[in-house]
Amino acid sequence: MTFADGKAVITGVGQSQIGRRIGRSGIDLALEAAERAVHHAGLTFDDIDGVASYPGPVAAEAGFVGATTHDVRDAFGMKTRWHVSGVETSGQLGTLMDAAAAVATGRATHVLCFRSVWEATAQASGRAAALTEKATRASGHTEFRVPFGAVSPANWIGMYAQRYMHEFGLTREQIGKLVVNARRNAGLNPNAIYTAAMTLDDYLSARMISTPLGLYDCDVPCDGATAIIVSRREEAAGLAHDPIAIESVGAALYERHSWDQRGDLTTMAAHDAAASMWDGTDLTPADVDFATLYDGFSYLCTQWIEALGFTEHGRVGEFLDNEENYALDGKLPINPHGGQLSAGRLHGYGFLHEACTQLWREAGDRQIKKDLSVAAIGVGGGPEAGSMLLRLGA
Amino acid sequence: MSADSGRVLPEVTAESQAFWTGGFDGELRITRCQDCRGWIHPPVGACWRCRSRDVEPEVASGRATVASFTVNHHQWLPAFPAPYVIAVVELDEQPDVRLTTYLTGVEVDEVTVGMSVEVVFEEHDDVALPFFRPVAA
Numbered sequence: 140m141t142f143a144d145g146k147a148v149i150t151g152v153g154q155s156q157i158g159r160r161i162g163r164s165g166i167d168l169a170l171e172a173a174e175r176a177v178h179h180a181g182l183t184f185d186d187i188d189g190v191a192s193y194p195g196p197v198a199a200e201a202g203f204v205g206a207t208t209h210d211v212r213d214a215f216g217m218k219t220r221w222h223v224s225g226v227e228t229s230g231q232l233g234t235l236m237d238a239a240a241a242v243a244t245g246r247a248t249h250v251l252c253f254r255s256v257w258e259a260t261a262q263a264s265g266r267a268a269a270l271t272e273k274a275t276r277a278s279g280h281t282e283f284r285v286p287f288g289a290v291s292p293a294n295w296i297g298m299y300a301q302r303y304m305h306e307f308g309l310t311r312e313q314i315g316k317l318v319v320n321a322r323r324n325a326g327l328n329p330n331a332i333y334t335a336a337m338t339l340d341d342y343l344s345a346r347m348i349s350t351p352l353g354l355y356d357c358d359v360p361c362d363g364a365t366a367i368i369v370s371r372r373e374e375a376a377g378l379a380h381d382p383i384a385i386e387s388v389g390a391a392l393y394e395r396h397s398w399d400q401r402g403d404l405t406t407m408a409a410h411d412a413a414a415s416m417w418d419g420t421d422l423t424p425a426d427v428d429f430a431t432l433y434d435g436f437s438y439l440c441t442q443w444i445e446a447l448g449f450t451e452h453g454r455v456g457e458f459l460d461n462e463e464n465y466a467l468d469g470k471l472p473i474n475p476h477g478g479q480l481s482a483g484r485l486h487g488y489g490f491l492h493e494a495c496t497q498l499w500r501e502a503g504d505r506q507i508k509k510d511l512s513v514a515a516i517g518v519g520g521g522p523e524a525g526s527m528l529l530r531l532g533a
Numbered sequence: 534m535s536a537d538s539g540r541v542l543p544e545v546t547a548e549s550q551a552f553w554t555g556g557f558d559g560e561l562r563i564t565r566c567q568d569c570r571g572w573i574h575p576p577v578g579a580c581w582r583c584r585s586r587d588v589e590p591e592v593a594s595g596r597a598t599v600a601s602f603t604v605n606h607h608q609w610l611p612a613f614p615a616p617y618v619i620a621v622v623e624l625d626e627q628p629d630v631r632l633t634t635y636l637t638g639v640e641v642d643e644v645t646v647g648m649s650v651e652v653v654f655e656e657h658d659d660v661a662l663p664f665f666r667p668v669a670a
Contacts, residue, residue: 276544283575286543286662287635288605288613295633297603298621305601305646349619350604395581399621399631400574404601 140421141386143243148382149529150249150370151180152495157330157363157483160263165205168364169255170214176366181379182249187368188220189247191238193231193254193487195224202262203486205255205364221247229390229412230433230519231487232527235369236388242371249374254488255364262360284398293357293436295398296520297349300438302404304351309456311351314437315342316459317473318355318480321434324467325477327505332359332483356437361483365492380499381532386513389416389526396522405453408524409439409446409517416526417448422513424448427528429497429507430471430515431490434478443517444473447526468508475505487518491527498531539611542660548576551590556654556661562590563624572630595652597622597665600631604641616641622650622665638666 153175155168177184190208197204208222221241223234231254238250277285289295303309319339325331337355345354375382389412394401401407417423424447432443441455449471450458458464465473476482476493483489494514496502516527545553548564552574555562564573566580567587579586602620605613618636623629636644637653650665 277541278544278546282543282546282549284633285541286660287619287633287664288610288617289619289633289635290541290609291605291607293607294603294605294619297605298601298619298633301603302601302621302646347604347606349606352603397575399633400629402629404621 140419141384142388142419143239143385145384146243146372147239147385148370148372148375149367149385149495150375150378150380150382151176151182151368152492153177153179153366154330154492155364157332157361157485159259159332159361161362162260163257163362165202165255165257165364166210166214168257168362169206169211169253172255172364172366173211173215173251173253176368177251179379180249180368180370182368184215184217186249187217187251189238189241189250190217190219190222191234191250191252192224193228193234194226197226200258202256202258202260202360205257206253211251211253221250229525230523232491232516232518232525233390235367235491235527236390236525238369239385239388242369248371250369251366252369253364253366254486256484256486257362258360258484259362291349293349293352296436296438297352298399299404299407299521300351303438306405307453307456309441311343312339313456313459314356314441315339316462317440317465318342318437320462320466321474321478322481324475324505325481327503328476328482329503331477331481332361333477333481352436352438355480358435358479358484361485363483363485365485365488367488367491367495383495383498384530384532386422386528386530387416387420389413389524391415392522392524398521401522407442407446407520408522409442409519409526412524412526413446413448413517416528420528422528426513427471427515428509428511428513429475430473430517431476431494432473432516433487433490433518433520434474434480435484435520437480439520440473440478442520447515447517467505472507475502475507490516490518494529498529540657541610542657545660548578552576553660555590555592556663557656559654560592561595561652561663563593563630564588565591572624572627574630574632593624593626596625596668597632597650597652598625598628599644599646599648599650601646602636602644604644618644620644620650620665632663635662635664636666637664
């Protein structure tokens with residue numbers, strides 16, 4: 140049993156230059172990543188007949204939407220049969236799942252999927268106008284939080300983290316070990332934003348943002364774009380790489396789309412998505428060789444570890460105590476590239492990119508040494524989540 | 534919204550008007566299903582439990598329990614000088630119905646999960662924000 144009868148595969152990936160305040164536009168970065176991914180797959184833009192992107196042309200803080208599907212289509216004069224973007228989807232992986240379904244059902248053959256951000260440059264140029272300058276009234280999903288000073292996701296996620304720590308005794312030291320591990324891995328990644336060694340002391344002594352989350356629990360805005368080519372399996376033969384099968388996906392959301400009404404505040408939508416993903420495959424958590432897990436905030440990564448079944452609910456602290464579990468040379472390496480905490484907020488797509496790069500053994504100094512065939516990816520936090528299980532070849 | 538105070542007030546909708554204005558009468562008005570009697574927040578046009586469309590605001594006790602909280606140390610808004618406490622509180626009427634709110638009248642290092650709190654309203658323009666404060670022992 141595989142997603143879409145195994146008809147959807149990944150054939151290429153690409154990333155633009157990544158950095159802080161590099162002064163390039165979101166479309167420029169998107170086009171660079173797209174060129175690299177198409178070339179990496181062994182395709183040309185004439186082969187691409189679908190385009191997908193997250194989140195689409197939504198109103199958001201400056202730099203969050205680097206380019207839309209239309210921008211990229213227009214720039215390269217692409218003739219496409221299918222396109223999609225959307226923000227009301229399963230974390231940032233949602234449009235990739237749609238792309239996979241599109242190729243599986245014959246609506247497209249090779250889909251260029253991308254995510255472009257230039258938040259670092261936008262913020263530096265003062266275009267991340269303070270909430271107070273641009274806000275009129277808090278509406279939509281912020282109506283019941285922002286008037287109380289609950290302005291940032293750091294506040295919303297901090298409260299999830301506090302409750303979990305209260306229930307299960309998870310400590311900042313345990314979370315810190317995961318953060319330090321990510322930084323250690325980032326030191327081997329030439330594209331990472333932060334590569335300098337970090338100690339647990341550095342982590343613990345950093346300033347608080349919103350308890351229990353400190354500075355190093357929050358990811359780093361950056362400029363960069365990621366592109367991924369999703370292809371129909373029968374069209375992937377003879378391309379540049381052994382195709383990576385999309386074995387199963389998780390998009391479930393079983394409760395209200397809310398940051399504070401979930402029945403159990405010690406779980407998140409990640410748990411729904413992951414459970415649904417495992418329902419769609421004969422593989423089990425024990426079959427996973429490594430994982431790339433969303434860490435827009437460190438706590439979210441701990442939730443994915445649990446949600447995906449790598450440890451029991453409530454036991455992630457014990458899991459984190461033993462670095463053998465998740466170090467680069469450990470049993471289940473997590474975020475070999477450094478995650479968003481150290482490698483930059485490429486916003487979801489970076490995790491899928493790293494999973495493919497590792498499976499193709501193109502990760503350079505940070506390449507996981509053991510044999511790899513199955514990767515788990517979990518992206519999103521709070522009420523938004525999407526997960527994916529990849530299998531090389533198969 | 535008054536930009537000078539740095540306060541972001543809520544947009545008052547047909548669904549949320551009772552919630553945002555009840556405080557002018559000293560009442561915490563929470564939407565309630567008239568069929569299954571379950572409380573609902575944030576308010577929407579139906580009951581997510583039984584799917585009844587017969588929902589309307591009722592007056593809740595204003596008593597609640599801190600389900601979780603965070604001490605915010607980063608300065609986001611001039612109206613909220615750091616540090617301050619944001620909490621998710623569970624209504625005494627129905628613990629799985631929660632409000633995200635601002636805790637007032639408490640030292641930031643004295644908040645605990647499980648703390649009993651009660652509503653207190655702060656009026657700004659056309660809304661009365663339901664903040665919460667510890668219930669005196």
